Amino acid sequence: MLALKTGGAAYDLAPPGPAELAEIVRQPAAAAELVFETDPASGDRLDDRLLREADRPDMLPLLQLALNRLFEGRVVVGAETRLTITAYDDLGGLAGVIDREAERAVDALGEAERAALPRLLRRLVAVAHEGMGAGGAGLTIRTAPLGAATADEASRRLVASLVEARILLISGEGADAGVHLAHQRVLTDWVRAREQIGADAEFYRIRDEVEEQRRRWQAAGRRTELLLPRGLPLAEAEAISTRFGDELGNETRAFVIASGRRARRRQRLTAIAAVVFALVGVAATAAGILAWNQRQYALAQQQQAESERARAEEQQKRAEAEGKRATDNEQRANVALRATKLEVAQTLAAQVQLALRQSDVGRALTLAVQAGNAERDVLGPGEKAASEPALLGALAAVREVLHVKGAAQNWWLPYQFLDDGTLVYADGRSGLTAVDLEHESKRIGADRLGGGRAGGDRLVG
């Protein structure tokens, strides 16, 4: 049969509707005088139950299978040959028929064929986009290329056995021939298949997401940005690609490979960028450290300069204070020295008077000179010199002594009256001096000057 179908000798009819199903169930039985048993308790006829459970047109293969099994379990009651409810219940209904027939088909195969079942199921089951559920809920059947589904011998025998058991159906011809599960209920009613599908739930989800993304990628002209992004999606895609190999199909595998290459290329670029950024960061950090060090150095220099300046200012203040103290000390010393000199001068002047009373003119003159020398440098402007009277007194005394002793005549100054009454005299310092005695005539008297002329003459002579 499989050979005939693959050879293009089959003609697929359109799925029958409820009326056709009813004919399919009842007409052959009526022709063979078979009677569908009626449940005495509920009055429900077996054929109605069959049609009710075979609620979809694609249930026809299973329905045929169930009818065969009911015929095999027919019971002759009187003149009737009945298809019994008991036999149908023993089958477990249509669900039981599916599981039983599928298991019988698989059990007849070897281990290699059974091992190919998961791979086959993964080809025939896909995610129903209304959502996944436990036990096959959320999954749907799909058609797989027959060639791919029967790529090896074990798979081919498995498919042939399941087709024969009405679990799989073959549609199309030639290269377009495909195989698919006979009904959605296989996913739930065949226990082995349900468990295997549950175990592969992640596979279905990942494959569905990858293929969906692959379709968008292809529809968009294979734009790079629509490849699988790096991270969990790519990791999951690469994981199922590695594990399940060609089950994904060449296009999906190429899509995964391209996504991986792009991701790794971007990863390398990212790594390179990271390295570059790291280098830049290191350089920036180094520059920052250098700048920070330079700033710290500058701050240290500034602090040192400020410290030096403060120290210099302090030293300047100290120097100024020392200078002021020195100036004050000098001033005090000068004041003290001045006071001492003035006191010495006064003492010496007093001693001059004593020496004069003792007629010790030499000592008086010496002391007077000492007194004058002592205070001459410390007298302020207009300040009276204590030594001046002493000097004048000593000078007067020594003049008298010199005169009295006849040692010299310099006590007297040579003078002469001129005819106009002017007195002319000479001294050792200023030479000739003329005195207008008319100016002083009221005090001296011209007549008296005349009287003095003889004395003067006499003194001069």
Place this chain on the structure above:
Amino acid sequence: MAIDSSAEKIAYAHTDGDVAVVTVASGATHKIAEIGKATTQLEWIRDGTRLLIGDKDGRVHVWDQAGGARVLIASPLAGSFRANAWPGQPPQGAVLHLALSHDGRRVAVIRQDMAALDIYDLADGHYLTELTPPWSTLKIPAQAAFADDDAIVTEWAVHPLARDKPRFVTVHQLPRNLEEALTDAIARLAALNAVRPAEMPSEK
């Protein structure tokens, strides 16, 4: 009587000793009561702001319009020889003559019965020195005046009763300040030291 150098004020003393100052322009008279009836000499200081007044006690007063009169020079009666016992003579120590230096710094005073011409500092009445007669025989100063260079010209008489007949005239060129006094003194001391061993072996 004394007329100031600008002839604006006239000071005069009555015979009983009272002193009055007359302002020539206004004729106002100001009586100087502080001196009492003892005035013997009047002399205006050359700038005309102060009046020197000698009294019978040998003192010299200074008077000015603002401060009135005060004693400038006290009386040094020690050393007098009491010639006033002679009839008609002033009292012992009475100021007989005042002479002012041209630089306004010194005043020379002659007193009754005093043998020396006393020189004072005019600023404060400080005693400076005295000029004595050239020999030990009794001589008294009769008149004194300051020459233009402030050399002191003095007439000397042989007795207080012969003041009007002076016998000698001396000229003293006193040092005008401390520096000149020191210079003179040092020169005199050198001369003295040069001649004393030979000339003054027995000074006593």
